[in-house]
Amino acid sequence: MSGAEIAEITGLTLRVGAVATAAILLPGIATGLLLARRSFRGKALVQAVIALPMVLPPVAVGLALLLLLGRRGPLGPLWSALGVELVFTWWAAAIAAAAVGFPLLARACEQAFAAVDPGYERLARTLGLSPLQAFLRVTLPLARRGVIYGALLAFTRALGEFGATALVAGILPGRTETLALGIYARVQLGEDGGALALCAISFAIALAAMLIAESWLRPQGRSR
């Protein structure tokens, strides 16, 4: 296995993870804020549905995405009309990674926002700030550790995503082959050396991300 090949697989994996995390960042923050600050009918159901991709077999999530993104699914005519082909591209890998990472991010954000005393926001309002300004200048900075922690979790989860990705993106060398898929493919082909090399890279990236998360980002109780 060549170094160029390893670099290509690593680069693609990081790109999939980064795009997935960037795409879910705003919706994840918004969902977390909604769940932390508002009470509404059916909130428990919403929370359960959001958590689903975290607990379902990833392959089941993959199948659901295949139906949604595929030409033969209910949205097929839309994709045809737009002329976009998502299935078996790295975009599909990113979408699969986003789907499984979203619950981790949204839940971390919910916890982070719930730990911020709403009194700070109210106080900021009385000092002349609009609700959005109060959120950006007070609540978000106070919850930042939890939000970044959630984003890191989602990112690392994206790096390891296998089941859903294999189904919607396939394992196409140079196009959709991420580290996790690459390891599986190498093992299938009996290329244990290549599989181990990819394993080592996965290990290094995951360890670095978790070290950052655990050492200085882990939310420590209520921020005051």
Next chain:
Amino acid sequence: MSEAATQIRVAISRGAFSLDVNLSWDARVAVIFGPSGSGKSTLLEAVLGLLPAGAARIRVGGSWLDDAERGLRLRPEARRLGWVPQHALLFPHLGVEGNLRFAAGRGADLSGDGTLARAIEALEIGDLLGRRAHELSGGERQRVAIARALASRPRALLLDEPLASLDLPLRARVLRHLLRMRDELEIPILWITHDPDEAQVAGEIAVVIERGRLVATGPPREVLWSRAVLPLSEALGLENSIDARVVSTSALECSVETPRGLRLVLPVALPIGERVCLSLRAHDVLLSADPPGRVSARNVLAARVDKIELAQGDASVTLDAGERLVARLTAGAVERLGLRPGSQVHALIKAQALRRIA
């Protein structure tokens, strides 16, 4: 008749609790007095615009903030009210200076002689500017919160139990700062408290609220001692409250004089001219029918009995000793001395019984 400068009409219910009051006054500094759970903080939140819109009609210091009939409802950020919440709520991600600049705007002048600079000086927080919020003591936090509220150049200042989270020795210091601020400011102040000492010294008018309803309103020292409010204010620890100024001093003690000429000796040396607020427990006032001989009590005051109220073996004797003072005796003692309204007595007060609260 012109309209009162401050009017608050609020009707809100939350489950079993409801707040339904219609208040108005012209005084600049008003104390909202009542036990915890009486609706004081809810009232404040309504004024701040932080509660869901109800049938509110609110005007503070001559400006309308809410008028449901005219469809007027200012957003919290448009009300320009300086709120000092009970637990200060200093933004923990900003330092002291950051908190002040947050309220004042980025280019604010912290030295000069603007509102903020004067507040920093009066509250003596100049040395704290470089600190983080969590490094401050309770009293420091409260003073910074007051300065922050003033930094936004509010049209009124709203204090929610500003001393409640502080321990006793600190309270006197922060209360002194607050009273100095109060006298320096020209804006209306709404001062919430459940402490009768504080209520008596803080405002020109007291508004008494219990279980979400108005009980009484008027000058604090009259209202808190009135028949309608007395059971409530006594339950919250009502005692005699005396305002005075130091007129002479020695190494060991000083003499203070009240506005109406009552002189008292305090067991501390204080600079001449300093203003003091004293609290005196009614239990600590001894009465003597005859002029006492050589006694250790440093204060012996000639007084006239105005009123005697008996309740369950206890007697509250209201005296005119230059200022109004209340002595609490047993009913048996009242009988033995033959006290009745109009009796001339001598009130004995140990210097140590006069506790300085500001």
